Structures are given as C-alpha cells and as structure tokens.
Amino acid sequence: MEMWLKEMQIEGAAMTYKVKETLVRKKTQYQDLAIVDTDVFGRMLVLDGIVQTTIKDEFVYHEMITHIPLFTHPNPKKVLVVGGGDGGAIREILKHPSVEKAVLCEIDGDVIEECKKYLPEISCALDDPRCEIFVGDGIQYVKEHKNEFDVIIVDSTDPFSIAEGLFGGNFYKDIYNALTEDGIFVAQTETPFYLPETVKKVFNDARNIFPVTKLFMAAIPTYPGGYWSFTIGSKKYDPTQVDTTKIPELDTKYYTPEIHKACFVLPKYIQELVK
Ligand code: AAT
Structure with missing residues (x-):
C-alpha cells in the first residue's frame, strides 16, 4: 500500500510526499x-503535520539563515540559535573559525534527541565542544540574557502556539537587548506569496527596533510557496554593504558571495511589503 504525507500549506492547497517508512x-x-523517509526528499522532520527540514533541501535554509548574518558581522564570537533543534544552523555556524560558542535554545528536547538519532547529517555538530544546548523557551532565555550575543538566529516553527511569541515587537526588543552593541539578528519569516501580511507585520516590527532592517529570500522547495523570506535586523552593519570580495571560501552548496548580494534583490510584489 502506498503511504503519502499531506501537508496543508495554506487553507485549500497542500503538498504531498510519498513515504517509504515512518521512523518515529x-x-x-x-x-x-x-x-x-520519503522517495524524493529523503528523511524529513515533521512537526504538527508541517515539514520542518529534509535531507534533500535543508542546505538552502541552514546556509542562508546563518552565513548571511555571520558574514555581515566582522568577528562573530558568540552566537545564539532559538529553535533549530535539528542542529542544521549550529552545523553551519561552527564552520566559521571566529565562533567560540554557539548556544542552542530549543523548547522541545525530543526534537534534539530524535534528530540526533535519525538525521545525523543535520545534527552532526550538536556534540561539538563549542556547542552548548539549553532545553527551554527561547522567549524566556532571551529575556534573561543581556548584551551577550554577536548574532542571534531565530530558527523557529511557524507563528502559532509555542512559536507565536517568537514573532513580533516584544520579542525583538528582548533580542535587541541580548545582542552586543554591534549585534545582528535574523529570523525565518515565512512565505510572502501565501502570507504577505505576516511578512509585512514582522518586518515592520523589526524595523521599529533595529537601525538597519532588510529582507532576503531563498528558494526552498519543501516550504510553502517554495520561496522563503528571512528578516535581518542589525545595530550597525548593513548586510547589503558587505565587501563580498573579502568573504573567505566556505564549504557550502547554496551560499556564495554573489548570492549574498543577490538574495536582497526583491521581486516587485515583495518590495511592496517592506516599503
Ligand atoms: N531548522 C529548520 C527547522 C525548524 S524547527 C523549529 C524549532 O523551533 C522546533 O524544533 C520547535 O520545537 C522550536 N521552537 C518552537 N517554539 C519555540 C520556543 N518558544 N523556544 C524555543 N524553541 C522553539 C524551523 C522550520 C521552519 C518551518 C517553516 N515552515
């Protein structure tokens, strides 16, 4: 019998994946x-019926959510990931030699444990001595840390239930305070195609707090709309003004210095949202 996983990407439209095996x-x-385990995307982590990451296309998301802020900051030493229990963002962060410590604050310890067991390609850096894992709510964690991180990455589920508070002004204020004086934050901010109002609101919330706020995009086949937005808020450095000729070579599959420049070039319908 054929097994198919159906993800409702938006009311009235769904993606389906042929499943070979349910591992957990x-x-x-x-x-x-x-x-x-699926035929086309390999193993995937699914939370509340929503695809979070897959072996086949995770590189796009994890490279873009990390290397854009880390190559914008001239010397990132201490980095925080909120969410991201699969470990993909941590793996990419630890490719930067300047990084001394990468803290993962994930609310659900089971995500970390199961990804360690079944998605080793993604979770492989969670045992690195520079990685510190904290199981708890990112909202609380960020409130309790001041002037500490050079980069904060919000690698969260969509803005419902446990992740709702990770989108919006109150949380971004706490993030601002948890950053050092030239710190940078980035968050995954959903699909402008299906959720234009969410992208617009979250961008404006960040813009009210950070002196430099930019939106960038990446093509991610398993996320709704296939074309995903990230919002970056920075106290000092402008991610669009980085001298990309000075970016050192890194082992990546999506990120390049040219992509660093190009990802901030927005189609007209997205420009309208962040005007
Ligand atoms: N790396 C890509 C995978 C994710 S998973 C996002 C993680 O955020 C989940 O493991 C979830 O448990 C965690 N999370 C949710 N709320 C909180 C919170 N309040 N504090 C800490 N961690 C939290 C991102 C996928 C994006 C999907 C796009 N459709």
Whole structure:
C-alpha cells in the first residue's frame, strides 16, 4: 500500500510526499513529532503535520539563515540559535573559525534527541565542544540574557502556539537587548506569496527596533510557496554593504558571495511589503 504525507500549506492547497517508512512518531510535551523517509526528499522532520527540514533541501535554509548574518558581522564570537533543534544552523555556524560558542535554545528536547538519532547529517555538530544546548523557551532565555550575543538566529516553527511569541515587537526588543552593541539578528519569516501580511507585520516590527532592517529570500522547495523570506535586523552593519570580495571560501552548496548580494534583490510584489 502506498503511504503519502499531506501537508496543508495554506487553507485549500497542500503538498504531498510519498513515504517509504515512518521512523518515529510521537506526541512530545509540545507537539506531534514525526521523522519519515520519503522517495524524493529523503528523511524529513515533521512537526504538527508541517515539514520542518529534509535531507534533500535543508542546505538552502541552514546556509542562508546563518552565513548571511555571520558574514555581515566582522568577528562573530558568540552566537545564539532559538529553535533549530535539528542542529542544521549550529552545523553551519561552527564552520566559521571566529565562533567560540554557539548556544542552542530549543523548547522541545525530543526534537534534539530524535534528530540526533535519525538525521545525523543535520545534527552532526550538536556534540561539538563549542556547542552548548539549553532545553527551554527561547522567549524566556532571551529575556534573561543581556548584551551577550554577536548574532542571534531565530530558527523557529511557524507563528502559532509555542512559536507565536517568537514573532513580533516584544520579542525583538528582548533580542535587541541580548545582542552586543554591534549585534545582528535574523529570523525565518515565512512565505510572502501565501502570507504577505505576516511578512509585512514582522518586518515592520523589526524595523521599529533595529537601525538597519532588510529582507532576503531563498528558494526552498519543501516550504510553502517554495520561496522563503528571512528578516535581518542589525545595530550597525548593513548586510547589503558587505565587501563580498573579502568573504573567505566556505564549504557550502547554496551560499556564495554573489548570492549574498543577490538574495536582497526583491521581486516587485515583495518590495511592496517592506516599503
Ligand atoms: N531548522 C529548520 C527547522 C525548524 S524547527 C523549529 C524549532 O523551533 C522546533 O524544533 C520547535 O520545537 C522550536 N521552537 C518552537 N517554539 C519555540 C520556543 N518558544 N523556544 C524555543 N524553541 C522553539 C524551523 C522550520 C521552519 C518551518 C517553516 N515552515
């Protein structure tokens, strides 16, 4: 019998994936967690029926959410990831030799454990001595840390239930305070195609707090709309003004210095949202 996973990407439109095998399915304290193996995208982490990351296309998201801010900051030493229990962002952060410490603050310990077990290609750096893992709510964690991180990366689920508070002005204020005086933050900020109002609101919330705020885009096949937005807020450095000729070679599959410049070039319908 054929098994298919259906993700409702938006009311009235869904993506379906042929599933070879379900490796784990459990109700955690916070969400319905599954890791399944699929024909086309390989293994994938699914939370509350929504695809979070897949072996085949995770590189796009994890490279872009990390290397854009880390190559904008001239000397990032201490980095925080909120969410991101799969470890993909941590793996990319630790490719930067300047980084001394990367803290992961993930609310759901089961995500970390199951990804370590079934997605080793993604979670492989979680055991690195420079990585410190904290299981708890990112909202609380960020409130309790001041003037500490050079870069904060919000690698969160969509803005509902446990992740709702990770989108918006109150959280961004706490992030501003948790950053050092030339710190930078970046967040995954959903699909401008299906959720233009969300992108617009979140961007304006960030713009009210950070002196430099920019939106950039990347093509991610398994995320709704296939074309995903990230919002970057910076106290000092402008990510669009980086001297990309000075960016050192890194082992990546999507990110290049040219992409660093190009990802900030927005189609007209997205420009309208961040005017
Ligand atoms: N690296 C790509 C995967 C993710 S998963 C996002 C993680 O955020 C989940 O493991 C979830 O448990 C965690 N999370 C949610 N809310 C909080 C919180 N309040 N504090 C800390 N961690 C939290 C991102 C996928 C993007 C999907 C786009 N459709």
